[in-house]
Amino acid sequence: MSDTPSIAGPMRVGMLGGTFDPIHNGHLRSAVEVREVLGLNTLHMVPAPQPPLRDTPQVSAAQRLALLKAGIGDTPGLLADDRELQRDGPSYSVDTLAELRQQYGDDVPLVMVIGFDAFLRLAKWDRAEQLFELAHLVVIARPGYQSSWPSALKELVGNREVDSVDVLMQRTRGGMLMLELPSLMAISATYIRERLQAGKSVRYLLPEAVEQAIFYQGLYQSDE
Known part of the structure; x- marks a missing residue:
């Protein structure tokens, strides 16, 4: 039985991309x-x-997808989505958002969630100006971390930033919200890979099912 209540009200959909x-x-x-x-x-x-x-x-996309599915398990509302694995060439978020917009229609709020480091590079993304035509942008802020925005990023964002979820969700796309999350989990995938390479414990950094799959398949570990 889940301890997470179901979401009531009009449908809202999000996308969280990454290498995972x-x-x-x-x-x-x-x-x-x-x-x-x-x-x-x-x-x-x-x-x-x-x-x-x-x-x-270094680990294949199919293997990372399998680890993602193992990590999500039966968590309500989280979906391991393999659509970018079905495409050839680099993975562009604007193409994924376009597919999700087509899947859910024009009347559903669609949100792309990214971390602050990725946000600082947003102006360099492929067809970055089209992102806001398809979705809202929610940036997960890093507490205590301040960095000035590049001028190209300021120009891209313009006056889209809002200060609350309620205001953001009044429209289906085109807004931006900086969001600080309650849990401060400063876990780095790079740190995990380094520990695995060195044969050190990663217990409690990963879900147990992911840890077991990594060791069973010998992923990220030294070839020596």
Whole structure:
């Protein structure tokens, strides 16, 4: 039996993309809290097979998707979405948002959720100006972390920023909200990979099912 209540009211949908290399408790706790705070019926968690702005992960997209599914388990409202694995070439969020917009229609609020580090690079994304034509943007703020926005980012965002979920959800797209989440889980996938490579424990950084799958398949571990 779930301890998470179902979401009432009009449908709201979110997308959280990433390499999930590997999925960890920080990702998953953030996803649960984002869904609750925004009142999303479904949050699509979308692994990127070939992220345009970073190196190709050493673990295959299919393996990372399997770990994501294991991590989500039966968590209500979180969905491991493989649509970017079905495309050739780099993974562009604007294409995924366009597919989700087509799937759910024009009358449903659609939200793209990204971290603050990714947000600072947003102006460099492919067809960045089209993102707001398809969805809202919710940026997960890092508490205590301040950084000035690049001028191109300020121009891209313009006057779209709002100060509450209620105001954001009055429209189906085009707004931006900075969101601080209750749980402060400073877990890094890079840190996890380094520990696995060194043969050190990753207990409590990952869901147990993900940890077991990593060790069973020998992922991220030294070849020596």
